[in-house]
Amino acid sequence: MWNYEKRLQFPVKISKCNPKIAQQIISQYGGPDGEMSASMRYLAQRYTMPVKRVGGLLTDIGTEELNHMEMICAMVYQLTKNLTPEQVKASGFDAYYIDHTTGLWPQAAGGLPQNAIEYQSKGDALTDLYEDLAAEQKARTVYDNLLRIIDDPDVREPLKFLRAREIVHFQRFGEALEMTKDSLNCKNYYFFNPEFDKQIFKK
Amino acid sequence: MYKEDRCNCQCQKYAMAQIPMQQWGELYDWYTALCEGTIFPDLDLEFWASANMPCTPKNCTSKQEALMTEINQISFAVNDLTLYLDTHPVCMQGMELFSKLQERRHDLLKEYARLYYPLTIDSMSGRAVDASGEFSWGDCPAPWEGGTCVCGTMRNAYNFR
Incomplete structure (x- = not known):
């Protein structure tokens, strides 16, 4: 169950139209390491997490990622609002414009569509948490790449x-x-899968 | 470790990552926290290309902006603190602060709904009809338009109402 709150987590107020930047940051909407992938990944993984509070954390972070997705969409929207055909042609935004005009559609910067392959829900708590750690680093790298070139x-x-x-x-x-490791035998964390081999996992 | 005393055995050190549990420490003021993206200075690890962006409070041009700004700041503190408490469920300082912030957020949302328009269904509290006889949930500008919000950065072009 979710409730909507009519504000962005962090305000987005962009005064200058710039379809080139929109083309770049849209990757954090629909790209492989974007906010939609992050949200769907965490919200999918949480059901079978063996440690209750880890499932709760996945819910809370997965929910926050929806806020982030909304911020990125707001940025793309404001950057392409009132775009003229001349600006479309000059900016390199034309390929996107042909298929979507200035509507929002989740894709990577290079044009690849949003793909559920990125959601990565493996049904093993350790594996999934490593996936999530890597996902946060990949998203950070994308933001670093954007901050390096956007003025x-x-x-x-x-x-x-x-x-x-x-x-x-x-x-x-x-x-x-660490919380998950605490519920496992530290002599061998890999002896069983706590999400599947429940007869061995006792918490 | 999450619970230091839980693991008395000689722990396997190989082939397993370890992240130190964050210790409770100093917090940013709520303006700086929203600007920097965390309430915890310990986790504010900057990137060189964005390290020179100052967080200087902007002057509010209206009471509505000031209220929305405070809602954003307090709500973000609640949000960041929630994640901390998810993995630190016995941290007393965190829980005490959480209760205070949560109460403040509740009051601010009610105040905003009373003076302007409701941000949540729950803060409508009996005021479903606006002054022109319409359903008040649809009164506000969409958040992606730039809304009414933040001090000093409001741009009329995005405030279509």
Whole structure:
């Protein structure tokens, strides 16, 4: 169950139309390491997590990623609002425009569509938490790449905020890994899969 | 470790990553926290290309902006603190702060709904009809339009109402 709150987690106020930047940051909407992939990955993994509080963390971070997805979409929307055909042709946004006009559609910067292959739900707590740690690092790298080349402060402020969240989430997933390890036998963490071999996993 | 005393055996060190549990420490003020993306200075690990972006409070031009700004800041503190408590479920300082912030957030949402429009269904509290006789849930500008919000950065072009 989710409730909507009519505000962005971090305000997005972009004054200058810039379809080139929209083309770049849309990757964090529909790209392999984008916010939609992150949210769907965590929300899928949580059901079978053996440690209850880790499932709770996945719910909370998965929910926050939806806020981030909304921020990225707001940025793409504002960057392409009132676009003229001349701007479309000059900016390199034309390929996207042909298929979607200025509507929002989840794709990577290079045009690949959003793909459920990125969701990576493996049904093994350790494997999934390593996936999540890696996912936060990959998203951080993308934000680093964007911050290195984007000058507009209206775009940089929310990007800086989103980058910082990747590091906080990495720390939380690391702590979730420690909580999961605590419920396993440290002599051999790999003796069984706590999500599947339930007859061996006793918490 | 999550619970230090749980693991008395000689732990396997190979082929397993370890992340130190965060210790409770200093917190940013709520303005800086939202700007930096965390309430915890310990987790504020900057990237060189965005390290020179200052967090200087902006002047609010209206009461509505000031209120929305505070809602954003307090709500973000609640959010970041929630994640901390998810993995630190016995941290007393964190839980005490959480209760205070949660109460403040609740009051702010009610106040915003009373003065302007509801941000959540729960904060409508009996005011489903606006002054022009319409359902008040649809009154506000969409958040992606830039809304009403933040101090000093409001741009009329995105405030279509």
